[in-house]
Amino acid sequence: xxxxxIHRTTYAYDGxxxxxxxxxxxxPRKLPWQDCPWHELHVQPNPIESTERDDYFGNTCSYxxxxxxxxxLEVIARSYVDIRPSAFFEPSKSPPWEIIRTACRSDRYxxxxxxxxxxxxxxxxxxxxxxxxxxxxxxxxxxxxxEGLLDLTRRIYTEFxxxxxxxxxxxxxxxxxxxxxxxxxxxxxxxxxxxxxxGLPTRYVSGYLETRPPPGQARMxxxxxxxxxxxxxxxxxLGWMDADPTNNVLPSDRHITLAWGRDFxxxxxxxxxxxxxxxxxxxxxxxxxxxxxx
Numbered sequence: 001x002x003x004x005x006i007h008r009t010t011y012a013y014d015g016x017x018x019x020x021x022x023x024x025x026x027x028p029r030k031l032p033w034q035d036c037p038w039h040e041l042h043v044q045p046n047p048i049e050s051t052e053r054d055d056y057f058g059n060t061c062s063y064x065x066x067x068x069x070x071x072x073l074e075v076i077a078r079s080y081v082d083i084r085p086s087a088f089f090e091p092s093k094s095p096p097w098e099i100i101r102t103a104c105r106s107d108r109y110x111x112x113x114x115x116x117x118x119x120x121x122x123x124x125x126x127x128x129x130x131x132x133x134x135x136x137x138x139x140x141x142x143x144x145x146x147e148g149l150l151d152l153t154r155r156i157y158t159e160f161x162x163x164x165x166x167x168x169x170x171x172x173x174x175x176x177x178x179x180x181x182x183x184x185x186x187x188x189x190x191x192x193x194x195x196x197x198x199g200l201p202t203r204y205v206s207g208y209l210e211t212r213p214p215p216g217q218a219r220m221x222x223x224x225x226x227x228x229x230x231x232x233x234x235x236x237x238l239g240w241m242d243a244d245p246t247n248n249v250l251p252s253d254r255h256i257t258l259a260w261g262r263d264f265x266x267x268x269x270x271x272x273x274x275x276x277x278x279x280x281x282x283x284x285x286x287x288x289x290x291x292x293x294x
Contacts, residue, residue: 011280097143131190
């Protein structure tokens with residue numbers, strides 16, 4: 001399936017901003033199941049300087065600098081993305097989760113020990129006993145790791161309420177966990193805390209999900225949104241397996257991967273520092289437009 005993705009970000013400032021330095025992670029990753037044959041980033045006002053680099057996790061980072069008094073910043077990312085459906089793997093044939101946990105603690109460098117760096121806490125996600133207790137309901141002794149992942153995904157989907165008013169970008173995951181509500185960012189980070197708390201390496205994935213309008217209704221421009229899910233290391237044969245607790249699915253050809261890291265701070269689509277007076281208003285619009293099979 002091919003998609004045309006348009007991600008618009010607009011900052012409106014109360015007073016003139018004279019300098020702005022920004023980093024964008026808006027280019028979809030190139031993966032075995034995902035290609036990005038075309039991507040462009042349009043910034044207005046025009047930057048006086050821009051560069052690209054890959055960060056520690058291999059995400060493309062676009063840096064740009066804007067100078068001169070301005071009261072509005074607009075960043076539009078456009079991409080064509082080709083997605084192939086994921087291969088099916090029988091969950092019951094995946095290795096017991098304890099074997100993966102042990103392999104990730106090896107003192108020899110290999111795929112498992114490299115993944116093991118994502119067993120530890122990060123700025124927004126701190127492993128803790130309550131998260132471990134919640135995870136162990138799904139990860140009983142010797143349970144195949146993919147079965148455990150599916151069960152934990154299902155439980156968060158059914159036991160947590162999707163409520164955009166319950167949290168904001170600064171809400172601690174402990175609050176989202178205790179109140180059993182939040183949005184996709186909260187669900188993903190709570191799930192990561194649960195998995196890391198039992199010693200399993202898990203990364204935060206940012207991207208998009210194709211949404212479909214009700215039958216007979218036209219697609220609304222800008223009605224889509226950024227999405228978040230998790231990826232768990234399941235051994236050398238399976239590698240990293242994605243799971244979406246907001247929708248109780250293993251992502252396939254409707255999920256588009258932008259970036260991954262330890263938590264949201266590593267993959268924020270756009271962040272920066274400005275010099276100027278007053279506050280700012282942020283608006284974001286996303287379109288994920290299917291344009292046919294590739």
